[in-house]
Amino acid sequence: MNFEEVFEAKLAKNEFIEPKDWMPDNYRKHLIRQISQHAHSEVVGMLPEGNWISRAPSLRAKLVLLAKVQDEGGHGLYLYTAAETLGISRDEMIDALLTGKAKYSSIFNYPTLTWADVGAIGWLVDGAAIMNQVMLQRTSYGPYSRAMVRICKEESFHQRQGYEIMTHLSFGTPEQKEMAQDAMNRWWFPTLMMFGPPDVESPNSDNALKWRIKRESNDQLRQRFVNQTVIQAEYLGLTIPDPKLKWNESKKGYDYGDPDWSEFKNVIKGNGICNKQRLADRNKAHREGEWVRAAAAAYADKQKHVQAA
Amino acid sequence: MSDSQGPMWEVFVQKKSGQPFVHCGSVHAFDGEMALQNARDLYTRRGEGMALWVAPSAAIVSSSPEDIGSFFDPANDKIFRHPTFYQIPDGVGHM
Numbered sequence: 474m475n476f477e478e479v480f481e482a483k484l485a486k487n488e489f490i491e492p493k494d495w496m497p498d499n500y501r502k503h504l505i506r507q508i509s510q511h512a513h514s515e516v517v518g519m520l521p522e523g524n525w526i527s528r529a530p531s532l533r534a535k536l537v538l539l540a541k542v543q544d545e546g547g548h549g550l551y552l553y554t555a556a557e558t559l560g561i562s563r564d565e566m567i568d569a570l571l572t573g574k575a576k577y578s579s580i581f582n583y584p585t586l587t588w589a590d591v592g593a594i595g596w597l598v599d600g601a602a603i604m605n606q607v608m609l610q611r612t613s614y615g616p617y618s619r620a621m622v623r624i625c626k627e628e629s630f631h632q633r634q635g636y637e638i639m640t641h642l643s644f645g646t647p648e649q650k651e652m653a654q655d656a657m658n659r660w661w662f663p664t665l666m667m668f669g670p671p672d673v674e675s676p677n678s679d680n681a682l683k684w685r686i687k688r689e690s691n692d693q694l695r696q697r698f699v700n701q702t703v704i705q706a707e708y709l710g711l712t713i714p715d716p717k718l719k720w721n722e723s724k725k726g727y728d729y730g731d732p733d734w735s736e737f738k739n740v741i742k743g744n745g746i747c748n749k750q751r752l753a754d755r756n757k758a759h760r761e762g763e764w765v766r767a768a769a770a771a772y773a774d775k776q777k778h779v780q781a782a
Numbered sequence: 783m784s785d786s787q788g789p790m791w792e793v794f795v796q797k798k799s800g801q802p803f804v805h806c807g808s809v810h811a812f813d814g815e816m817a818l819q820n821a822r823d824l825y826t827r828r829g830e831g832m833a834l835w836v837a838p839s840a841a842i843v844s845s846s847p848e849d850i851g852s853f854f855d856p857a858n859d860k861i862f863r864h865p866t867f868y869q870i871p872d873g874v875g876h877m
């Protein structure tokens with residue numbers, strides 16, 4: 474068997490591909506793009522929620538939100554190290570993010586206007602992310618899969634804390650309930666967009682499925698998310714802002730309306746409400762951390778001289 | 783790989799005393815102490831471990847996937863190394 478046949482045979486047997494294994498260039502490129510974008514999404518994902526750390530409504534809420542944002546940073550780090558096993562450096566990836574060359578999930582270009590948005594992000598956005606990440610636990614690249622297993626364990630806390638916030642608001646005063654509904658109205662369709670374009674026009678899906686990087690299609694995951702979420706919205710007494718949403722007995726699932734895909738494309742192009750702010754904030758944080766990197770490098774340099782002497 | 787983040791270290795966590803140290807991921811750091819602290823912050827936020835090892839990734843020596851056949855071959859035809867290879871009569875108790 475040649476290298477390619479060994480690679481194909483491993484995929485056929487549901488075995489994992491490890492960093493030292495031979496892999497097609499396009500498989501490597503696809504993974505570097507996907508894993509680094511995933512990492513960037515975790516890191517940029519800290520910003521919309523970070524917006525509320527200083528304004529959390531109680532000390533408990535503040536502690537929880539801090540822990541959650543710290544987790545997101547950690548998820549970014551798991552993923553960056555997984556991508557590094559494919560031969561790209563951390564610096565190259567960070568540079569691609571900071572210069573706007575790399576993409577991250579379009580959902581984080583929407584603003585968090587109220588405290589209810591923090592609840593909606595945990596419940597809906599993290600819920601959608603979990604749907605995708607549970608599938609990715611069985612992705613064909615070993616280091617990516619292992620990072621996903623760790624991430625999924627931690628994400629479940631994120632979704633539950635979000636739903637708890639939504640519960641408090643939905644069963645609170647009429648103003649609080651209204652705030653929860655308003656967040657639902659703004660986050661529902663952007664959340665559905667997180668699964669990516671419809672299968673018929675998804676440019677990267679074919680290879681991803683063939684190589685078992687993804688195990689299910691965008692539309693399959695989106696459908697599962699809708700099915701799971703409707704009952705949770707009903708419990709809260711919130712209305713999902715989709716007039717087409719309707720139980721379909723024949724498919725044992727809900728029919729739902731399409732998100733505005735032109736909006737999706739526009740946000741990806743950089744024209745979302747917060748694209749510029751997110752990138753500016755990321756760059757500012759990176760600049761302000763420069764002295765830490767410089768100090769660490771100077772320390773490492775000094776240690777080398779101490780050892781040499 | 784070394785860049786502005788410092789070299790890479792592999793992290794091993796021992797879940798409970800007495801158990802083996804298991805690889806859980808990697809961190810960047812400029813020395814061992816920093817690697818330990820980074821590993822603690824990244825991999826043991828929920829009591830996942832009682833002890834940590836870190837080792838420079840560059841110091842890890844691993845088998846190569848291409849040689850897998852010949853490398854592990856000596857173990858493949860020695861089924862007599864397994865306890866189930868042997869027939870033990872009934873009535874002699876647990877063995």
